[in-house]
Amino acid sequence: MPIAQAIDDLTTLLGERVSLSKPDLEAHGASESYFPNTPPQAVTYPRTSEEVRRIVEICARESVPVIGWGAGTSLEGHGQALQGGVSVDFRLMNKVLEIRPADMDVTVQPGVTREALNEELRATGLFFPVDPGANASLGGMTMTRASGTTTVRYGSMRDNVLGMEVVLADGRMIRTGTRARKSAAGYDLTALMVGSEGTLGLATELTLRLHGVPEAISAGICAFPDMGAATACVMETIQMGIPMARIEFACGQTARAFNAYAGTDMAEAPHLMVEFHGSPESTAQDAERFAEIVADHGGSAFRWSGREEERRALWSMRHNGYYAILASRPGARGVVTDICVPISRLAEAVEATQADIATSGIPGPILGHVGDGNFHAILLVDPDQPAEQQTAKDLAARMAKRALQLGGTCTGEHGVGYGKLPFMAAEHGQGWQVMGAIKRALDPQNIMNPGKLVPGN
């Protein structure tokens, strides 16, 4: 058996850092979403890039699948072992290798989480801004092209990964990018790897762009009489050129879930949560200008603050949004949608989604990064009721189709994994076949995270 031979060789290489225990295998076959458990046959815990390289080499020789694993916070089943194989868990590769304040960049191992990195950067006056909510690993964030609450200001992983060290499917190791801020030296392999979901190789080192911690931050929250007023406020804020660092939407159902989960007393109405970065003067001015726009759209008084503890409470509530929503229907699993549309079509997209959910009979609170045109409906399904799951999947499919019709994408930030595979042909047409051709060129045995992202895989 190729897998038996691979496990023997991996054990020679890694000793006790190869695990075959049932709980460990199941933990690496699980997801935070609605997918069934699909465990790998072994879990490995490498400590170095060279160990990762040798793991891939062994698996390549035996034609055994290799699946990367970060913090397990993916929502589209990225880390699941659909065809068995070897899970490569990066938790021991959690070192910040070099911080370079003068160049405002940092090199890390992929197992470092975004919170751990920011903790380590605390004394430097710099921070890493990409913030998907969960305390994901930076390797996982890179490979899923994560974004989140601050993308409207600082960009996504696409904009903040300068270069990578990658182990390819044949065990070769390459470096993509340089530490220069820009380059025109050939195909942008960094951009190709960011968002490739481990289907082209495993990242073993990342060089990330850092940003200066703003001198001042103001943040606040306000309620709106209806959805349309809230999205109109977002559009006008963007068009006025007010530089938001975050602008997040939560629907009335989400507000109710926050109240139950976090003990808050939000009105059960659509809300915007907003943050401004700059100087004390500019952030106060931005908040005042925003408050005027809110008032023009019939919103509640915009309560804002420059105090850190109040901001922390606000964003902690937002970051727990997924869990708060899950808790609002005990025992439910979430079918998470993630569409992103041009900002001019946002109101239309949200309204049509809400109407669709309302007629489905399934709870589907909405929240999202509306400054980017990206929002999520969390469709809460009873895992024991297949009919509900089907209804949710049908709803999600209609949302994805609607996003494409509006010039958008079926996934703004969660990635394809295997949950979004059914929409790839419609979104990319022949472009999806091009992705498949690239995959076959770099991984002809199809051992890198098979069953994800590309066609016929």
Next chain:
Amino acid sequence: MPIAQAIDDLTTLLGERVSLSKPDLEAHGASESYFPNTPPQAVTYPRTSEEVRRIVEICARESVPVIGWGAGTSLEGHGQALQGGVSVDFRLMNKVLEIRPADMDVTVQPGVTREALNEELRATGLFFPVDPGANASLGGMTMTRASGTTTVRYGSMRDNVLGMEVVLADGRMIRTGTRARKSAAGYDLTALMVGSEGTLGLATELTLRLHGVPEAISAGICAFPDMGAATACVMETIQMGIPMARIEFACGQTARAFNAYAGTDMAEAPHLMVEFHGSPESTAQDAERFAEIVADHGGSAFRWSGREEERRALWSMRHNGYYAILASRPGARGVVTDICVPISRLAEAVEATQADIATSGIPGPILGHVGDGNFHAILLVDPDQPAEQQTAKDLAARMAKRALQLGGTCTGEHGVGYGKLPFMAAEHGQGWQVMGAIKRALDPQNIMNPGKLVPGN
């Protein structure tokens, strides 16, 4: 002869928009740099995406090379027909197809130049910021991953192309990206195509990100006693977080060339040219803070102005830098270097370059986008003296090697073409072979701009 058959079929398709005239062929075999003329066998002037698709289809059937041509401002021989074939000149595909102010994006045909686009955008309050100096076509800028004076603030083409329509080597047409501001839906084919130099396909439509015209702009210039003082000033400005829209360096020799070409009276010393975008208050404040840093580094009084005509004169001078430098040695051709290094290594890179040029005996004025760590030495060689050309090439090779040693790239913005091919193996290692594998997967006949960018091509 396959080419004869291709020309017949192209003539059936395009009529008089196929040119076989010698001047036309030579114009499409020329470059703005030191490369010998290598004309194609035919030049085509398509008007529509579908015509481009059929051109590629005809050439694919006959295995004839296809080379895209924009405004001919490339500096690395990108448009030259090294193996003959058919040049596809996009000048008739020069329509701005749709401006969407609410989404701050625009869709254009690739033959639109950046100046023409900004002219068309004038009434909208929006502009397209990427500014390589030359009035290049947006298709050419996309395919070379151009950047320039404003990249320090607005990014390069990598950051400002949202999506493309591309004709592939087999005549298939794909759309990359969507109009959503972000997406995690699979491999980033847009980023793969940006900077691919026509070796994977021809862009027939571009969707570009626009930015709001700033309410106020201030710009100015100042001189420094030496190079080290100027680069130290750049580094401190970046570290203070002063938001520059442009920060350009010109050495003393370049200042002399400006004086001779534009009738200015600059001191023959290193200069910085700087621009700030924002509100009247913020741009005045930025200019004042910058002036203090300049004074701390022994610079001359920082003369700045918010008046448009003064700014125009300043940037017109800068944009003509290449031509001013060429004119400083009549009859000379330029071997243009384009290294980009981490900002912390900028002073070291410029000083080592200047010392190297000084001992070579060849004039080599320096100018560049120092906020990105990117600068150019224009090595002026007599085209009739092969020994000088060799000296310049050796110099350029040492500069590229030095950039790599400092963690940088051999080309910050000009691209590879065939001028930078000799440095690709050193910069990318096995990564260059990965580029080759991608190329072969998408263009197995190697008809798309052969001889450029990838190995063994």
